[in-house]
Amino acid sequence: MRPGLRIAYFGTPAFAVPSLERLLASAHEVVGVVTQPDRPRGRGQRVTPGPVKAVAEGHGLPVLQPARLARDAFDAPFTALGADLGVVAAYGRLLPDWLLAAPRLGMINVHASLLPRWRGAAPVQRAIMAGDTQTGVSIMRVVKALDAGPVLARAARPIGPDETSAEVERDLATLGASLLLDIVDALAAGPVPEYPQDETAVTYAARLTKEEALLDWRHPAADLHNRVRGLQPWPGAYTHLEGARVLVHRSQLPDCTVPGPPGTIAGLEPGGLRVACGDGRALDLIELQAEGRRVLPARDFVAGRDLAGRRLG
Numbered sequence: 001m002r003p004g005l006r007i008a009y010f011g012t013p014a015f016a017v018p019s020l021e022r023l024l025a026s027a028h029e030v031v032g033v034v035t036q037p038d039r040p041r042g043r044g045q046r047v048t049p050g051p052v053k054a055v056a057e058g059h060g061l062p063v064l065q066p067a068r069l070a071r072d073a074f075d076a077p078f079t080a081l082g083a084d085l086g087v088v089a090a091y092g093r094l095l096p097d098w099l100l101a102a103p104r105l106g107m108i109n110v111h112a113s114l115l116p117r118w119r120g121a122a123p124v125q126r127a128i129m130a131g132d133t134q135t136g137v138s139i140m141r142v143v144k145a146l147d148a149g150p151v152l153a154r155a156a157r158p159i160g161p162d163e164t165s166a167e168v169e170r171d172l173a174t175l176g177a178s179l180l181l182d183i184v185d186a187l188a189a190g191p192v193p194e195y196p197q198d199e200t201a202v203t204y205a206a207r208l209t210k211e212e213a214l215l216d217w218r219h220p221a222a223d224l225h226n227r228v229r230g231l232q233p234w235p236g237a238y239t240h241l242e243g244a245r246v247l248v249h250r251s252q253l254p255d256c257t258v259p260g261p262p263g264t265i266a267g268l269e270p271g272g273l274r275v276a277c278g279d280g281r282a283l284d285l286i287e288l289q290a291e292g293r294r295v296l297p298a299r300d301f302v303a304g305r306d307l308a309g310r311r312l313g
Contacts, residue, residue, distance in 0.1 A: 003188070004026070004027040004028040004029055004188060005028045005029070005084040005085050005105070005184060005187065005188050006028075006029050006031045006081075006082055006083050006084045006085070007023055007028050007029065007030050007031065007083060007084070007085050007086070007087055007184070008030075008031060008032050008033075008034060008078070008081050008083035008085070008086045008087070008103065009023065009030050009032070009033045009034070009052075009056075009086075009087050009089075010033075010034045010035070010086060010087065010088040010089070010091040010095075010107075011033070011035060011052040011088065011089040011090055011091055012035045012036040012050045012051075012052050012053075012090060012091055012092050013050060013051055013052070013090050013092075014051045014170075014173070015089065015090045015112065015169055015172075015173045016051070016052050016089035016090045016091075016110075016173075017051050017052060017055055017173070018173045018174050018176070018177035019087065019089045019110050019173070019176060019177040019180050020033070020052060020055055020056070020089075021055065021177070022177040022178065022180065022181045023087065023180075023181065023184070024055075024059055026181055026184070026185075027185075028184060028188070030059075030061060031061075031062070031081045031082060031083055032061060032062040032063070032064060032081040032083070033052060033053070033056035033061050033062070033063050033064070034063075034064045034065075034066070034078070034091065035050055035052045035053045035056070035063060035064075035065055035091070036050060036065065036091070036092050036093070037065045037066075037067060038050070038053070038065070053065070062081070064077055064078070069093065069095065069096055069099060070096075071096070071098045071099075074099070075098070075102075078099065078102060079102065083102070083103045084103055084104055084105050085103050085104075085105040085106070085107070085108070085184065085187060086099075086100075086102070086103045086106065086107035086108070086142070087107070087108055087109075087110070087180065087184070088107055088108070088109040088110070088142055089109070089110040089176070089180075090110075090112075094144070094146065095107065095142060095144075096144075097144055100142055100143070100144070105187055106141065106142070107141070107142035108139055108140065108141060108142060108152065108180075108183065108184075108187075109139070109140050109141075109142045109147070109149070110137060110138075110139060110176040110177075110179075110180050111123065111137065111138045111139075111140055111147055111176075112124050112135070112137055112169060112172045112173075112176065113127060113135055113136065113137075113138065113205070114134070114135060114136040114137075114138060114154055114156060115138040115140060115147060115151055115154070115197055116197040116198055116199065116201045116202040116203070117132075117201065117202075117203050118135075118203055118204070118205040119146055119147035119148065119202060119203070119204055119205065120146060120147065120204045120205035120206060120207070121205060121206065121207040121208075122205045122206065122207055122208050123135070123205040124165045124168050124169045124172065125165045125205070125208055125230045125231065126203075126205035126206070126230070127159065127168075127205075127230075128159060128163070128164070128165055128168065128226055128229050128230035129226050129227055129229075129230035129231075130226070131222065131223075131226050132159055133158060133159055134156055134157070134158050134159060135156070135157055135159055135168065135172065136154055136155050136156040136157050136172070136175070137154065137155050137157075137172050137175050137176035137179055138151050138153070138154045139151070139152045139153045139154075139176075139179055139180055139183045140152065140197075141194055148197065149194075149197075150194035150195055150196045150197065151194065151195050151196075151197060152183050152192050152193070152194055152195075153179050153182065153183050154179075155175055155176075155178075155179050157171060157172060157175060161253070162229070162250075162252055163229065164229045164230075164232035164233075164250070165229065165230050165231070165232050165233070166232050166233045208231065208234065208235060209235070210235045212227075212231065212235070213231055213235045213236060213237050213238055214237075214238060214239070215227065215228070215237055215238065215239045215248065215312075216278075217239075217262035217263035217275065217276070217277055217278060217312060217313065218262045218277075218278040219277065219278050219279075220277060220278055220279040220281065221253055221277035221278075221279060221281040221282060221283045222253060222281075224251070224277055224283050225251050225252070225253050225283055228248050228249075228250065228251045229251075232249065236248075236249070239263075239312045239313065240312065240313050241307075241310065241312055242310070244290060244291065245290075245291045246288055246289065246290055246291070246312075247288065247289040247290075247291070247295075248285050248287075248288055249286075249287040249288065249289060249295050250285075250286040250287040251272070251283055251284060251285050251286055252271055252272065252283075252284050252286060253281075253282075253283060253284070254269070254271055254274070254282050254283075254284050256281070256282050257280045257281055257282065258274060258275075258276045258277075258280070258281070258282040259276065260276040260309075261276065261311070262276055262277055262278045263275065263276065263311045263312040263313050264276040264309065264310075264311055264312075265307045265308055265309065265310045265311070265312065266282065266308060267307075267308040268298060268299060268302050268307070269284060271284040271286065272284035272285045272286040272298040273285040273288070273298040273301070273302065273307070275312060284298075285298055286298055288301040289301075
């Protein structure tokens with residue numbers, strides 16, 4: 001039986017948890033976890049550990065949370081781990097050259113897209129917002145440039161027409177964990193082929209902002225549907241009804257047109273609250289949430305009110 005590798009794991013959010021758990025259950029040894037400093041979370045903004053830190057502490061692993069990755073501050077504690085390989089999954093910070101070269105086998109990354117498409121911070125969300133029908137995960141060599149390293153393996157996954165970012169990302173986290181373990185096992189046995197990315201096919205997945213969340217009903221129905229799906233769970237697409245902010249959690253595209261200016265509510269249909277869009281087609285809003293209230297199906301949100309003819313904006 002070939003010996004396992006000593007792995008330093010870099011990750012912070014829930015996406016990175018399945019990969020860490022697969023490594024912990026493998027023949028390899030996770031010698032330490034590097035994660036972002038604790039930050040306020042949730043409605044109460046209480047300072048709590050991130051998902052990866054919680055798992056690491058539950059397994060008694062050393063946890064490093066450097067405020068900066070400068071060599072003078074982080075070299076000694078990282079070198080003390082004695083890692084053969086660094087594994088990165090949504091750590092949330094670019095790694096400097098000295099750190100990339102520190103493990104004898106370098107660093108590899110679990111990235112939630114089919115590189116070179118959607119390099120950057122929000123690959124799942126941007127894929128859905130762009131109307132992509134396929135995504136996947138890539139295991140790549142980490143280099144100084146953002147998500148630009150050669151690819152060791154990829155696995156594809158279709159995107160359903162009504163799936164949200166939360167659903168797709170959760171599935172990709174599991175898919176990525178399985179693919180990662182295959183590559184780590186292979187690296188323990190010897191070199192693994194690495195394939196450079198096609199720089200002519202690169203797209204970038206910029207970080208999401210709250211300013212993108214307001215729905216502009218002048219846009220085509222399909223674009224609005226993709227925005228609703230892509231902005232789940234954060235920041236959440238929203239609109240205004242009678243001056244009040246309303247979050248739109250789910251929508252679907254009926255195969256029909258609807259009269260009236262963009263944003264006009266045509267009425268409550270079995271599929272949801274039907275709204276006119278900029279291309280003359282309809283969008284059905286399935287789950288809505290008034291600010292400060294719970295998420296409701298469209299029928300319960302309407303609660304017997306006749307909203308036909310009202311405008312969203």
